[in-house]
Amino acid sequence: MDVLWAVLVQPFVDMVSAPDFLLQVLWDGFVGGVLYALIALGFVLIFKASGIFNFAQGIMVVFAALTLVGLYALGMPAWVALGLTLVVMFVLAVAVERLVLRPLVNQPDIILFMATIGLTYFLIGLGEFVFGGEPKVMITEALGLPTGMREWEVFGGVVFFQEIDIAAAAIAIVMVVGIGVFFHYTRIGRALRAVADDHQAALSVGISLEQIWVIVWFTAGVVALATGIMWGARSDVSFALQIIALKALPVLILGGFTSIPGAIVGGLIIGIGEKLGEIYWGPLIGGGIESWLAYVIALVFLLFRPQGLFGERIIERV
Amino acid sequence: MTLKRTLTATVLAGAMAAFAAAPAFAEGLYIPLLTYRTGPFANSGIPIANGMNDYLQMLNERDGGIGGVKIVIEECETGYDTQKGVECYEAVKGKKPLFMNPWSTGITLAVIPKANVDHIPVLSMAYGLSAAAEGETFPWVFNPPMTYWDGASAVIKYIGEQEGGLDNLKGKKIGYLFLDAGYGREPIPLLQDLATKYGFELLQYPVPAQEMQNQSSQWLNVRRDKPDYMVMWGWGAMNPTAVKEAAKIRYPMDKFIGVWWAGGEDDARPAGAGAVGYKTLNFNGVGPNYPALQDIKTHVVDKGMSKVDAAKFGENLYNRGVYNSVLMAEAIRNAQTLAGKPDVTAEDVRKGMETLEISAERLKEIGLDGFMTPLKLSCTDHSGHHDVYVQQWDGTTWKPVSDWFAPMTDVVEPLLKASAADYVSKNQPWPARAEPCS
Structure with a gap:
């Protein structure tokens, strides 16, 4: 009986008795969820365009953040460093398309997946060679991002809001909406969706697979940079950040590998759910x-929607 | 085709000749260093690797090695991964190493049984298995200048002093934030024992390695539980994240105390002003103002033979690496005296460690006066349970805020003996020491 009380009743009593703390938990979960969603978004973009689970997304986050901080350390103004980092991510996207994807066209998906594992280790080595293994401090203030803290006195207590977390949520929302609009209402976006639906059909109507892949990998690189800035500001910029990418897996399982809204909703469910659970x-x-717990939450959802919340239902008739 | 075959044969023959020409073991005093300059723990691993390397390199450059024999240094990258660490151990053990420096509690636990068979001294300086201080049971393992259990007892003793006596800990809450790995779990039995003895409540906050940079849940729990003090056993990227999170929830930083491995400058610096007041244990001096450090600068750093960033020369974890190499160098020197020959073996070095005494005079001689407390080991005591002090971050550097003080040796030693006996019973057949201590 005590166990049932502790599991089914006490947590809710705790929530009601300290509502300010509950609000803090929900806010922290929301911010975590938004950041998970950003990481998941990088995976979804590439999976939609090429059917590849990009194992290198985590290291792309680190590589982008290290490039930004490294260029700034050379004495460049922050916004110049940011622009050059975007150029580096574009060059990386072109290189991946030319050197990794193009030679492997028509190979089984598992080969492409293995290639992204290879890319991961290449980027780890390149990053450590160029930037060293020491942690770097994210140039939050130089980028004009807020670093203070706001307090909200409510329910007889106080809820803390880190301004960088508020900025992270705002930037993530703008990016998601921007990417959503771009891929739904532009020519390139429609081409991407055509490629995602059927490579052969897309090729037959003159869509350049190579161009789409470059655009998608570059977009994933931009998302990686945003993720790296936000996570780097919360901790520091080091190779440990790549582990954070693992947090995207339950989000993808939950939201579906092909759905941008799925990445967002999945991220929020996982972020808030794991905080409440913990x-x-x-x-x-x-x-x-x-x-x-994140995986348990995702698996519970899968019991009812095996394709994920927003994934496409695959029906194969025999 | 013929040309291709000829080329292939030539390359193969060359490779075989090169392999055959390589010595079966390294010439000189061979010291492998298991380091991690890459991966999630590199921020802690790099300064230590630099400090270890540079002191040994300085001895080579300044003195021609130890006792006239050059030191052969070889790094093996473990990434703080136990499996890779064991691979490193296996890769170097055939080269007759004089020491094995695992630099990870997980790796130490994995190689202790192997070292006992391979007869290689394992130096796990203030980390690893606390019970390894029992020389009767673990003749090949050394953990000076103190064990994790000494460290945990020292933190509680310090907190007791802040509260006006250990008796005043009754009813207090002490939070324990730890890396959820062998390292972080090691002091828990001792802390639980002390909690029972002094009547405080021990609240545990494990941080899984994959969540090192995502600790908001742990710190939300801290905010809810309101522990009177927080103790941290962190490493790598966990430390700066924890300091930032503590500042974020406005935890009083002067009541947040890390173990000596959570006291790197890069652990506190990223949190900016929020880190001011954060404390950690320490057992070595900080800064470059020691003659031995200046010799390193002259003979190694200024000659471009070091990997240390000039701005980080003399920082806390760099000096910790120097400390590790001082222990090895002094033990080898002692072994050379005992054996009456400069070219010593691992067995000689083990005896050198068991009779190691670094007095205050000796510290002055080697240019490390005030850098550490005098140190003495024995056949039965491979740790020494030496003194520590508490340092505090002032926003730019670490400042000592306590005198050197002893851990609760009277509490720790009986528990170490019991733990060593428990280890032996669980790892049968555990070989008995070849020659008893007394």
Whole structure:
């Protein structure tokens, strides 16, 4: 009976008895979810265009952030460094298309997946060779991003809002809307969706697969840069950041590998769900449940929607 | 086709000749260093690797090695990964190493049984298995100047002093934030024991390695639980994230105390002004103003033989790496005296460690006066349970805020003996020491 009380009643009593703290948990979960969604977005873009699960997305986050900080350290103004980092990510996209994807056209998906693993280790090595393994401090203030903290006195308590978290949420929302609009209402966007639906059919109507791949990898690079700036500001810029990319997996399982809205909604469900779970139910079993709870949440959803929340239902008739 | 075959044969023959010409073991005093300059823990691993390398390199450059024999240094990159660490161990053990420096509690735990068979001294300086301080049980493992259990007891002793006595800990809450790995879990039994003894509540906040840079849940729990003090056993990217998160929830930084491995400048610096007041244990001096450090600068750094960033020369973890190499160098020197020959073996070095005494006079001689406390090991005590001090971050550098003080050796030693006996019972057949200590 005590166990049932502790699992089914006490957490809700705790939520109601300290509503300001609940608000803090929800806000932290929301911010975490938005950042997970950003990482997942990078995966979704590439998966939609090429059917590849891009294992290198995590290291792209680190590589982009290190490039930005590294260029700034050379004495460039922050916005110049940002522009040059975008150029580097574009060059990377072109190189990936020319050297990795193009030679492997028509190969099974698993070969392309393995190629992205190779790309991961190449970028790790290149990043460590160029920038070294030491952590770097993100140039948050130089980029004009806010670093202060706001307080909201509510329900007899206080809720803290980091301004960088507010900025992260705003930037993520703008990026998601921007990418959504771009891919839905522009020629290139329509071409991308055509490629995503059927490579052969897209080729037959004159869509350049190579061009689309470059655009998509570059867009994923831009998303990686935004992710790197936000996560780097919360901690520091180091190779440990690539592990964060693993957080996108349950988001993708939940939201579907091909859906941009799925990445957003999935990210928020995972972000808020794991925080609530860790804070209110975690202590019952010693804490530290966050890392696997995300997968449990995703798997529970899969029981009811195997294709993910927004994934395309695949029906094969025999 | 013929040309291709000829070329292939030539290349193969050349490779075989080169392999045959390579010595079966390194010439000189061979010291492999298991380091990590890459991966998620590189921010902690790089300064230590630089410090270790540079001190040994300085001895080569300034003195021609130790006792006239050159030191052969070889790094093996582990990435702080236990499996890779064991691979490194296997790769270097055939070259007759005088020491094995695992630089990871996980790797240390994995190589302890191997070193016992291979007869290689394992130096796990203030990390690894605490019970390895028991020389009767672990003749090949050394963990000076103190164990994690000493460190945990020292933190509690310090907190007790802040509260006006250990008895005043009754009813207090002490949070323990730790890397959820062998390293972070190691002091838990001791902390639990002390919690029972002094009546404080121990709240545990594990941080999985994959969540090192995503600790908001742990710190939300801290905010809810309101522990009176926070103790951290962090490493790598976990440390700067924790300091930032603590500042974010406005945890009083002077009540947040890290172990000596959470005291790098790069652990506190990223949090800016928010980190001011953060404290950690320490057992070495910080800064470049020691004659030995200046010798490193002259003979190694200024000659472009070091990988250290000039601005980070003399920082805390760099000096920690120097400390590690000082221990090895002094043990080798001692072994050379005991064996009466400069070209010592691993067995000689083990004996050198077991009779190692670095007095205050000796510290002055080697240019490290005030850098560390005098150190003494014995056959039965491979740790020494030496003194520590508390340092505090002032926004730009670490400042000592306590005198050197001893850990609670009276509490720790009986537990170490029990733990060593427990280890032996769980790892049967555990070989008995070849020659008893007394």
